[in-house]
Amino acid sequence: MSVTYERRLLTRDRGVGLLQKLWFIPWSFVLLLCAIAAVGYVALYSAGGGSAEPYAAKHALRFGFGLVLMLSIAMVDIRFVARLAWLGYAVGIALLVLVLVHGNVGKGAQRWIDIGPLQLQPSELMKIMLVLGLAAWFQRASWERMGNLLFLIPPGVAVLLPVGLVLKQPNLGTALITGMVGAAVFFAAGMRWWKFALAAGGVAVAAPIAYDHLHDYQRARITTFLDPASDPLGAGYNIIQSKIALGSGGLWGKGFLQGTQGHLNFLPEKQTDFIFTMIAEEFGLVGALAVLGLLSLVLVFCFTVALRCRHQFGRLIAVGLGTNFFLYVFVNVAMVTGSIPVGGVPLPLISHGGSAMLTTMLGFGLLLSVYVHRNAEFGPARD
């Protein structure tokens, strides 16, 4: 059956039924996502003070909705996605501009727009659209072509444009993540090493200049990162409290609903940015490593998809989305462990928040679509 199915895809036979496509969805991965979302439910139940309200119930609902969205997108032919990629990119940019003009200001930054009951953070959506756009641009580029600097300029601009818009909000963390996701796609597509070295040098030169243009609160984050004890009740407060909560969890944790720091509100934003701390406090090192392990499996799946995909478009999407997921998790966990400055990045599938859940599941939908259509015919590389 598998053989006929693959042949049909190779010959662009659109006659593959939905049921057959569903069969090809890696349900073990879906189960993995469910397990992580369940961890999120448990953590949010605790963050809600031992109650499904106000976080956990909504979380489950959103995940259920996200699951449907993901599976629906997985059914969409990846070549159709490729054709619409640049349109999606354009919509993303338009939304970013819109948020700058009409967005709601939160914590000194314009970040989301209200769409009915939903709050949308265009910067989250933008990262996915950027991956799609870049993958579409690079899908048929040969090794030779990747050496052509002129060929790299349009996608370079395509990365810098959203980065600049997100910086303008201003949201330093997301801007950096967007830039890095873009860089990962460039790298996987075959951009030359020395060009990366050159770009890295350019960033190193630009960083001090950029620091001058940062907002005070952003600078405060960087300085308190360097010495959290310098301002224990100011910007460093979050990091210190998070470390205290984490560390006091010890090896086995304080037990479900027993985390004192989280429940007594010493831990700020425990339902969003610091949900991992909540888990680590109540379930200890063992629980924290288990969650980290589950999240690593997601990453492993992303790269497995990338390696098994037979078209460059899908590969680049898988790498881009995988990197995006990695950066989410890494920045969040590194932030709560005091390893990098606080960035306001949620933990995917676990943190409370509709917009993040939506975009995460959208991304996984695309990933599954790549997996399901991994043998689709795109045509060869071109110079």
Place this chain on the structure above:
Amino acid sequence: MTLWRRAERGLGSGKPGGSGFKGVRKEEERRRGVFTRRALLLGVGQLGLFGFLGSRLYRLQSEEGDRYATLAEENRVSARLIPPPRGRILDRNGQVVAGNQLNWRALLVAEQTQDVGATLDTFSRIVPLTEQERARIERELRRRRRFVPVAVREFLSWEDMARIEVNAPDLPGILIDVGTTRLYPEGEHLSHLVGYVAPPAERDMDGDPLLELPGIRVGRAGIERYHDLLLRGRAGAVQLEVNAVGRVIRELDRREGVPGQDVQISVDAELQKALRGRIEEGTSIVVMDARNGEVLAMASQPSFDPNVFNAGVSAAQWRQWTSNRATPLINKATNGLYAPGSTFKMIVGLAGLEARVVTPGDRVFCPGHMDLGDTRFHCWQRHGHGSLDLRGAIKLSCDVYFYEVAKRTGIDRIAAMANRFGLGTELDIELPGTKRGLVPTRAWRQAQGKPWNLGDTVVHGIGQGFYQLTPLQLATMTARLATGRAVQPHLTRMIGGRAGRQGGGVAEPRHPGAGSEAHARGDVGRRQRAGGHGARR
């Protein structure tokens, strides 16, 4: 279509990698190879960074876990002190002369408000605060830690309390609680003895955390000050679980404090009141049980109302007290210094007997004066008393007799005897700041660079001259004369239900001097009672 494109490119471009189906395959494989290598690099790198996070978690949670567990505990546990009720002061019949009364007050906790100034401004609009009050509050806020409440206003009326409660949402950091305040039911009748309390000053901070509590008072004078530590008690403590904003979640542990102990004093409040009505402005009186030194009454006129100190003494009130020449704040019975006059003659007589310069039967002729060189010292009886022995001299309070005895005895031996009777010595009564007085000696005078003349000795023989003695010392002297015991004046009868100093009963029979003169003193004492003349001032 794909095939067509391949063909077109294969024909048109002519580049080696892109020509022909084989070239396309090769190119595709090259691209894929590059991708695989780089994707693996990215994937492994990312998993490696997850590994770094894992190691970071291990360090925080396993290696440094204990340290953070301690920090977490400190975070959530907040210890608060429970002020113990201050012990009462009772008179000898159990009547309360210093008690506690409820005091509703508004407190400010600095850490619970964003802006202390704004809160105080709002408070001021509801219950007006004076400039001085404001300055005091701000001073106390600076001195105390941010979570220690500071009293904003005490003795709130019901109306003020209601107004504050209604406006509570606009008054972050303000809370109302009930404390206790000192009440002296007898007012000014016992103020010199009982003393008064006041908020602790910087110098009172002896490390007792209790003193940091708002509204706490320390004894400033009298028994309140002398027994301050006993009356104060020890603070209890509650360990509370608090959340990040300091709100109390639950009580973890409670350690009850030790309430201050009641102190019973020997004074009879009714006797004190009755006596105070009978003495003039500027005088004082001491009534002592001669058998055991218990002070039954000690009054000094005028007096002051100790209740005034509770709310803080106004500058005007203070000026009025300090400018009054009759010194209402000073207890003249212990701090007023006077020449003893004829009451001192017994001491002179005793000193003469002990020095064996005179016997009870020796007679001295009093012509109404005594001449020493070209100076004449008069007797109060201008016509003279004629020939007198000791008993007659004391009975008539003859000056010449004692001029003569003093001359024979010498000032230093008189002074030594006076000291044995408590004169010019520090009496161990529970009233801080009690004056020691002065009984002059030859050495004392010479230390001033002046010689001591025989004429000085003569004058001092009748209790005049440099003597500076307190009424309490004279009362003590009299008690010692009357009983022959080393009576110590004291006020404390019982502390916390147990006997205070001196066993609460009769003092142990301890003589101020030794052996032989005891009889003589007792003898003189009896005679004095029989026909005493009293101080003649």
